[in-house]
Amino acid sequence: MDTNSYDVVVIGAGPVGENVADRVVQGGLTAAVVERELVGGECSYWACMPTKALLRSGAVLRAARQVPGAREAVTGDLDVAAVFRRRDAFASDWKDDGQASWLEQVGVPLYRGQGRISAARVVEVTAADGAVTTLTARHAVVVATGSAALVPDIAGLREATPWTSREAVSTSTVPGRLAIIGGGVVASEMATAFAGLGASVTVLARDGVLPFAEPFVGELVTESLQDAGVSVRLGAEAEAVERDGGGTVRVTLTDGEQVEADELLVAIGRTPNTQDLGLDRIGLKPGSWLTVDDTLRVVDENGTAIDGGWLYAAGDVNRRVLLTHQGKYQARAVGDVIVARAKGQDVEDGPWGRHVATADERAVPQVIFTEPEIASVGLTAAAAEAAGLRIRVVDYDLAATAGSSLHGEGYRGSARMVVDEDRKVIVGFTLAGPDVAELLHAATIAVAGEVPVDRLWHAVPAFPTVSEVWLRLLEAYGR
Numbered sequence: 001m002d003t004n005s006y007d008v009v010v011i012g013a014g015p016v017g018e019n020v021a022d023r024v025v026q027g028g029l030t031a032a033v034v035e036r037e038l039v040g041g042e043c044s045y046w047a048c049m050p051t052k053a054l055l056r057s058g059a060v061l062r063a064a065r066q067v068p069g070a071r072e073a074v075t076g077d078l079d080v081a082a083v084f085r086r087r088d089a090f091a092s093d094w095k096d097d098g099q100a101s102w103l104e105q106v107g108v109p110l111y112r113g114q115g116r117i118s119a120a121r122v123v124e125v126t127a128a129d130g131a132v133t134t135l136t137a138r139h140a141v142v143v144a145t146g147s148a149a150l151v152p153d154i155a156g157l158r159e160a161t162p163w164t165s166r167e168a169v170s171t172s173t174v175p176g177r178l179a180i181i182g183g184g185v186v187a188s189e190m191a192t193a194f195a196g197l198g199a200s201v202t203v204l205a206r207d208g209v210l211p212f213a214e215p216f217v218g219e220l221v222t223e224s225l226q227d228a229g230v231s232v233r234l235g236a237e238a239e240a241v242e243r244d245g246g247g248t249v250r251v252t253l254t255d256g257e258q259v260e261a262d263e264l265l266v267a268i269g270r271t272p273n274t275q276d277l278g279l280d281r282i283g284l285k286p287g288s289w290l291t292v293d294d295t296l297r298v299v300d301e302n303g304t305a306i307d308g309g310w311l312y313a314a315g316d317v318n319r320r321v322l323l324t325h326q327g328k329y330q331a332r333a334v335g336d337v338i339v340a341r342a343k344g345q346d347v348e349d350g351p352w353g354r355h356v357a358t359a360d361e362r363a364v365p366q367v368i369f370t371e372p373e374i375a376s377v378g379l380t381a382a383a384a385e386a387a388g389l390r391i392r393v394v395d396y397d398l399a400a401t402a403g404s405s406l407h408g409e410g411y412r413g414s415a416r417m418v419v420d421e422d423r424k425v426i427v428g429f430t431l432a433g434p435d436v437a438e439l440l441h442a443a444t445i446a447v448a449g450e451v452p453v454d455r456l457w458h459a460v461p462a463f464p465t466v467s468e469v470w471l472r473l474l475e476a477y478g479r
């Protein structure tokens with residue numbers, strides 16, 4: 001048995017773990033990373049990058065078809081094999097040499113295998129050949145093990161070998177008929193992608209389509225999925241599933257109706273990768289999400305850092321926000337706070353301080369790459385009200401800007417600004433429309449920067465761009 005000591009041991013080399021280790025090393029400490037699969041994690045190989053590659057070709061084709069002059073040049077349909085080849089390249093053909101060598105370059109040793117906490121500050125790594133290496137952390141262990149698709153206990157579902165996001169994202173065949181359980185982000189993006197690739201898609205959206213977003217988001221995405229031939233079954237709940245000898249999957253709904261498909265994708269949320277992590281060795285429950293304080297230190301049910309505070313959790317596994325960019329933001333905060341604590345420096349843990357992830361609560365940006373694209377930051381009107389804020393909501397038809405009419409024919413979209421009336425700052429902003437992703441950061445700056453609405457009148461959007469919606473929203477709000 002080898003024993004190796006580092007200042008920090010990071011379990012999980014997804015986007016978050018990689019960034020924690022890098023940050024710690026930049027701060028002058030040593031760090032090692034443990035990874036059981038591919039360096040780069042879910043995001044690089046089965047989530048963000050390959051899904052967006054699957055979606056992009058269809059989006060470009062739709063965009064070209066909306067512009068006279070370009071439309072005439074489009075004479076065929078998507079080249080499905082070429083779409084999959086591009087996806088493969090974005091998933092680095094499911095090889096992690098590039099990211100593993102980046103770790104080497106930044107001075108972070110990689111231990112391949114299953115990491116398990118065996119005692120305070122001690123991590124055992126079991127390699128594929130069964131060899132065990134023991135790593136000791138002088139200052140901190142950071143759990144960045146991410147999450148996996150949640151498969152619910154629906155009768156017959158597991159036996160029917162459903163797809164999770166992993167299979168959907170990495171397939172190289174388009175099923176003739178694809179049924180999807182769920183109406184969230186994965187369901188909406190994959191319905192968009194596979195409908196574009198030629199599948200006949202049915203979405204079983206028990207709780208609606210994108211129900212956590214502003215209501216117009218679900219309406220617009222549902223409408224456009226239906227225009228693309230997708231059957232969107234709002235309120236449909238799967239009760240039983242079976243796959244027959246011929247490979248057909250039959251989903252029986254609670255109302256007795258049956259939906260048939262060639263593949264079934266389950267997309268109802270995530271479960272933390274903490275099952276086989278040794279949590280029981282330190283008094284925590286295997287399989288549970290790890291609760292953290294504002295400096296990302298794992299805490300017990302009373303909010304007390306466990307065992308003197310050597311254990312941190314960042315990224316999906318702490319359930320604060322299940323998004324890559326937000327996990328990497330946490331990674332920067334957690335890397336810096338571990339360095340500060342190790343060096344006896346001041347910890348800036350007040351709101352918006354250097355060592356906390358305040359934006360997780362009120363300023364999370366997200367883009368959903370459906371048709372139309374959805375770009376949002378901060379609170380929805382409903383969430384702001386639930387948080388007790390006195391708000392005013394301003395809506396604007398995005399298609400009414402000069403920029404959007406130039407963008408393409410039949411532009412459909414909407415924008416909503418949620419203003420905290422007591423502080424006169426924007427606390428939420430949602431855009432739905434073609435190519436709105438790149439408009440989002442302006443809103444993120446306004447929300448995180450708490451820019452007063454009066455000052456925003458001086459932030460003049462260029463003409464003729466879709467960003468002119470900012471001016472229209474301010475005009476509707478008044479001054």
Ligand SMILES: Cc1cc2nc3c(=O)[nH]c(=O)nc-3n(C[C@H](O)[C@H](O)[C@H](O)COP(=O)(O)OP(=O)(O)OC[C@H]3O[C@@H](n4cnc5c(N)ncnc54)[C@H](O)[C@@H]3O)c2cc1C
Nearest residue numbers: 012014016036041042047048115145146315316322323324
């Ligand atoms: C289909 C899909 C599309 C998505 N698209 C987007 C998007 O467009 N934008 C966005 O921001 N987010 C997106 N997300 C979310 C994003 O993928 C996650 O938020 C992100 O991957 C979380 O990063 P992480 O490092 O916390 O975890 P992960 O990426 O899950 O990485 C964790 C790593 O830890 C390893 N690991 C786990 N347990 C152990 C152990 N015991 N020992 C050793 N190694 C271990 C795993 O193998 C993995 O490599 C998407 C998610 C899905 C499912």
Ligand SMILES: NC(=O)c1ccc[n+]([C@@H]2O[C@H](COP(=O)([O-])OP(=O)(O)OC[C@H]3O[C@@H](n4cnc5c(N)ncnc54)[C@H](O)[C@@H]3O)[C@@H](O)[C@H]2O)c1
Nearest residue numbers: 152182183184185186187206207267268269322367368369
């Ligand atoms: N573009 C992006 O930013 C992007 C893309 C994909 C995934 N993600 C992230 O990945 C995570 C996982 O995505 P997801 O779509 O799996 O989860 P989700 O939380 O977005 O949506 C899951 C949906 O399934 C519904 N649901 C829950 N249990 C159900 C059941 N038993 N039967 C039917 N419906 C049920 C929920 O009401 C919810 O609407 C999300 O948190 C998301 O942030 C992000």
